[in-house]
Amino acid sequence: MIVAETKPLDEIWRSIAPYSRVLILGCGTCMTVCGAGGEREVSFLADALRMSQARGGEHDHSLLEYTVKRQCDAEFLETFVDRSREVDAILSLGCGVGVQVVADRFPDLPVLPGNNTYFMGASSEWGVWDERCAACGDCRLADTAGVCPITRCTKGILNGPCAGAKNGKCEANKEADCAWILIYQRLERLGQLDKMRRYYPPRNFRVIPRPRRIVNKTQVSTGGNDGQVSV
């Protein structure tokens, strides 16, 4: 899941300052789960902005609230096209993906991000999220017993551990478990310690061309309609 956090209120406040009618747009999927942009956060933000407005008295924004199921698919955005005509800007509480899809769909409106998108992660307990995947495009989790050294090792080394772990914790971050110790322990449990002894050559991240694209479509000739399938 994508994890994000709502931007500080004053920053949001500054970004919407030029626009008098703003639609606060929530996202019903990852942002709802990580508590950064679900329906509740949308109304919390709207209330906070209204309150600030009522007490400051300087601005006069009208704030609309709306939450779609998922901002990263343009079809969901069709449900509020009518409303979008009544506003001067959209403040998206989606992740970075959502903001861009919304911007793409509404070319004539400024679309402002309300969240800082951080990482792909998992919730270890209520209200706590940890990064788990860097989307490196070259998954090695089979070799590392399901513990990702790219994200969970502060140094991201492929042939760990380094010599800096103390009491199982990382030398750079005393709160974080050393990923390589976790890898060792799991491999030991699985009886696969030979994988520790192997050397993994460094990867060249530079060659990853951005933006990446996955084409998951079968190339089918679209010529006739005679029921013939040719591949």
Place this chain on the structure above:
Amino acid sequence: MQAEAPVGRSSSYDHSLVPPCQSACPLHMEIREYIDLISQGRIMEALHVIRDGNPFPSICAHVCTHPCEDACRRSQVDKPVAIRALKRFAVEFGGDRMIELEANTTHAERVAIVGSGPAGLAAAYYLRKLGYPTTIFEANPELGGMLRVGIPQYRLPRSVLDAEVQRLIQIGVEIRSNTRVASLDLLFEMGYKAVFVTVGAHQSLRMGIEGEESPGVVDGATFLREVNLGLRPSVGNRVAVVGGGNVAIDAAHTALRLGAQEVKVLYRRGRAEMPADGSEIEQALEEGVEILFLVAPSRIKRVDGCLQVICTRFELGEADGSGRRRPVPIENSDFELDFDTLVSAIGQAPQIPQDFRLRIGKGSTIQIDPVTLLTDRPGVFAGGDAVTGPATVTQALAAGRQAAVRIDEYLQHRYPALPKETRAALTTPLLPRTIELVRRVNRLDPPVLPAQDRTGGFAPVELIYDWKTAIDEARRCLRCGAGAEILFQDKCATCLNCLRVCPYEVPQLDASGTLQIPADQCLACGVCVAECPAKAIMLRKPYDRRQVTEELEHALRSALQTSSKPLLVGFCCQYGLFGTGSLAGLWKAASASIWIVPVLCVAKVEEEHLLRAFEMGAEGVFIAGCGAQCARENTGQWVARRIEKVRRALATLGIESERLQALPTDGEEASTVQAVQEFADRVGRLCLTAALKREVRK
């Protein structure tokens, strides 16, 4: 997905399940609702709910056998909620005596009611409400049937019964007392279009032993009738009561009050099999009644004005048809006891006059159609003990109400309507894990008269709760069936917040990965409602008739009209302390104008509510819970978390975080008032500083 207030936010919908107490009540009263109102100190509203479902709540408040308490799921945790005693509290403190009834005659068809027991009175009440001219015929000089002649005064004070009868007269019920109906034909000749026969079960069953006819042997119904109609039969010093039901125990109590020195109850089964109400048995033992179990008389001889009773001992054998173990006499176990009076109270049956020409069934009861309540004669309905055999007051009231409906249908030529219950009933017990996580709270029973003060007269034994005890007791209700539900399943992102925050570990993932909040386990604390990021969860029945939001708007609107001092808004738990309005004193005392927004548990206060208060001009906002009386251990944790979040927002907007506080409350009035006062002073200083800063900037 809609972002405006969803339809479910309005306070009118009801998705709740019928709780076990309500299902168990013959009158199907909204018990959960009125208990909750009592727990908030809204006694008059509670009484209103009670009166909606019960024609004579003051009578039930005294004598109901409370099947609701037997069904109460709180008994799985500790002990059931004292529902009947709470109803009595609501009746006494809610101003039941002031309530006046109204009824207009809208129909011409006259209805006769034969018998003025609870079934007859209830039928008269509802028939008048439906607009029928109604006449009650009663053989005794006064109305009430068993309520008058069967139930002793110390259980049901006659003033209570008289008040209800008086109310019936007020709404125009015609009363013909001292009038024994000999023939139903006569009633039809008099112009009555329908007759409701509810003559009760006043005929005592015979023991069938030698010497039963001796002077000094009296049956329970006659004995109680004589005492209740004002006679004081002399019972002598030694009294035996035969039987184990409520009549037997009442007779024992009554004999003591008539001056008997030694009262023995002879019962042929054991304590566990005794059908009498447990608390009444306890009270009898306290008053000095001796109960001989597994003993029954087998022969009575009258010698020199004294009764020689030969008793036989019994042992318990196989279970019989009623599920109780059958008593088997032990051979050669006879022994002799001497008494002055023997009261036989081993059961009663109806005695229906032959001339009524009604079909009589098992146990001398009238046979009726169970749906229409019609007997085999057209236009003649029957109900109450005359149909069921000896039963409870509440069952009789229910029969009377049902009869009124059926008579109305009959007279208006309508097809009998089947009961419409749109809500499903909750029947399942609490799961062991839920039980484990519910906080134990001792049951508080109302005080009773000390044993030595009881036997001197016929004063009511049970006293009334005081205000605080009643509210604390009402708060024990688990609110079965009114819990949370995922109302907008399409919004649910399955984020698992509800599953993780529930103090009772109720929400579960089903096999298809959908979150379910089992309605039979949820105890309606509302934590998940506030914590759901998708606003998909709602309580099945918003208890607060007005939601927090509405209350807040109301408070703020009123505040804006009146206030000149800095405005403080307090979200206060409406249960317990604040329910009694003890914070009202603050209005004058504090150096700020303080508006209280009542909430049902501070865990239901959402961040938005706090922001909204500030937006509407509050200078300070505080949250005060009910302290240690709370139904849950960790309510404060949720409050703290939400305050933290709002404070962060406030800080970025330049508002001091001290303006939002949770007040430590120990449930004591004085310390709470002091805490609020201190908070008001602090906010006052902040306001002053802010004003100065503004001046300086200018």
